[in-house]
Amino acid sequence: MKYITKLLHAINNCLIPKLSKSYFECTTHVEFDVRNDNLDKNFEQLMQCLKDLTLENNDEAPTIISSLYILYQELKCDGPWNNDKTNEYSKKLNITFEVLAAVSLERVIQKSTFNVQEIFDKCLEELNCKLTSDDFKKYPGLIEVYCNLLADVTEYNVKLKPEKIFPMLLLLIDDYILINKMKGLVCCMKTLGCMKKQDFDGGNYYEVLYRSLKRVFLEKDLNITGSTHICLIELCNLFPDYIKYDKMDNMYSGILQQLSIESNIYRRAECLKFARYLLRTHGINCLSRGSLRTIICDCLELCTNDTVANVILMDTLAVLDEWTTQCWCVWQLSSDHKIISTLLKVLYTCKEQKFAAHIQRLIIILICLNNENERKQLMACLDKADTICNDTFKTRIFELKYLYSKIQF
Structure with a gap:
């Protein structure tokens, strides 16, 4: 000894x-x-x-x-x-x-x-x-x-035992010094990816870690934003069923609030990615939050600028794609027509053909969500594109109408 x-x-x-x-x-x-x-x-x-x-x-x-x-x-x-x-x-x-x-x-x-x-x-x-x-x-x-x-x-x-790993992990994540915060988030990503639900038995570790990550949720640093979202996604995979709904609902509400006030387009792109994940996993439970459609329209308006479009257009379209899959049943032309009109504006301005094809497909999907009379009205509006002096746009509208004509109702 x-x-x-x-x-x-x-x-x-x-x-x-x-x-x-x-x-x-x-x-x-x-x-x-x-x-x-x-x-x-x-x-x-x-x-x-x-x-x-x-x-x-x-x-x-x-x-x-x-x-x-x-x-x-x-x-x-x-x-x-x-x-x-x-x-x-x-x-x-x-x-x-x-x-x-x-x-x-x-x-x-x-x-x-x-x-x-x-x-x-x-x-x-x-x-x-x-x-x-x-x-x-x-x-x-x-x-x-x-x-x-x-x-x-x-x-x-x-x-991996939370009572042994989490004390230092939480100190780093909660620290005001960004270098330490980032180190804590990296460690969090590593450990959560290796943990199972049963590893959390015997303590309120879900709640403790969730609260720390939620506080970092508001941090404006881009790398910390992306890392926090990854940690929250990993934590979602470990939530027991009895708390998962409330946590997902809370995160969805939080990310919509962030998107509604975020001015940095790079951070907005990260938030859009996280919103898409929550739409996909929380599904129809996202129906209670109607502000997403306004956020999508605001993002699309920004995407009429090429520089902005290069950063957030792909993620914006992906979120709208997910919304049409999960929450299509609340679509109302009277209140949601702006989404279609804004998509047409981006279709007019966008330079990338891959984006144009994605927009065409989304417009067709949104048109198909309406009743027959509304669909006819919308298609009649598209005929007005012939009066616009932009050959590329007219070609894209022609392609859209052709694809729509192949759909059987």
């Missing part, structure tokens, strides 16, 4: 000590220099301890391996606290461990004869002890270790 204590002490002396100030409060931290100045001596002591180490039939093996793994990851991660020497030390540690254990530290959690689950859990326990709400920004190296640990989680044969 005394030997194990000495070994763990040597490992700890090679780690970056807790910073006196948050990593983001200043550009220089004396602790980085202190660690690097003392690393030669501390690393040599660690190597001496490893010479006498036997891992086979050692009850402390998971604790030792997890500590060595954390050190290895901190020494090799990309950060201003590391340099060429620390990278060399990480390589030496990796090779030395491979001689001892017949597997490298790089792959010890991916494939080894050791108890991988216990090693993985021990890593998280050790990280969670230091990465608390008060202190996690004082351990920048360990934040990177946590992110690296989860980066390859799809390759681990382990069960």
Whole structure:
């Protein structure tokens, strides 16, 4: 036991000590220099301890391996606290461990004869002890270790336990610093993609994570917007049936609100993608929200500008496509005719033939949703295209009318 204590002490002396100030409060931290100045001596002591180490039939093996793994990851991660020497030390540690254990530290959690689950859990326990709400920004190296640990989680044969993974995950997602927020979202995407519904048994983890993601929902950064939507989609796949309807309804209401006020066309495109997913999965339950049709019209109006069309037209048409599939039964020509007229405006202005064909198909679908008299009125209106001095538009209307004539009612 005394030997194990000495070994763990040597490992700890090679780690970056807790910073006196948050990593983001200043550009220089004396602790980085202190660690690097003392690393030669501390690393040599660690190597001496490893010479006498036997891992086979050692009850402390998971604790030792997890500590060595954390050190290895901190020494090799990309950060201003590391340099060429620390990278060399990480390589030496990796090779030395491979001689001892017949597997490298790089792959010890991916494939080894050791108890991988216990090693993985021990890593998280050790990280969670230091990465608390008060202190996690004082351990920048360990934040990177946590992110690296989860980066390859799809390759681990382990069960992911929310009570071990979520504490740090939520701290990062909820942090006001965008770099940390993005790291948390990336880890969230990785872990949720590997989890099953039963992994959430025994706690209110759905709600805790959902609330954090909903707060990030309003963040204006484009990368964070897209990553948040991916996390919410992954979480939707894990929702139990008894809460899924309410959560989906809440998200659908939220994304419509975002789309109604969003001025950045790139972020609007991300929101349109998410709205399409919710239409597809929430289906007819989306009928209660009528503002989507107004949003579609507003987006289409913007798409008469070529620059805007290149960014959001494809996603706008995809949302309208999904709406006609899921919510067609509420179509009323008296209130929804603007969608057809706006589609015709975009058909007139758009340069891309692939968009034109998509618009033609949507116009035909919307015409077909009306009764016979309304269909005749609409087709008569299309005849007026012959008076417009735009040969391309007249050709597109001719093609549309021809395709419509092939439909059997």
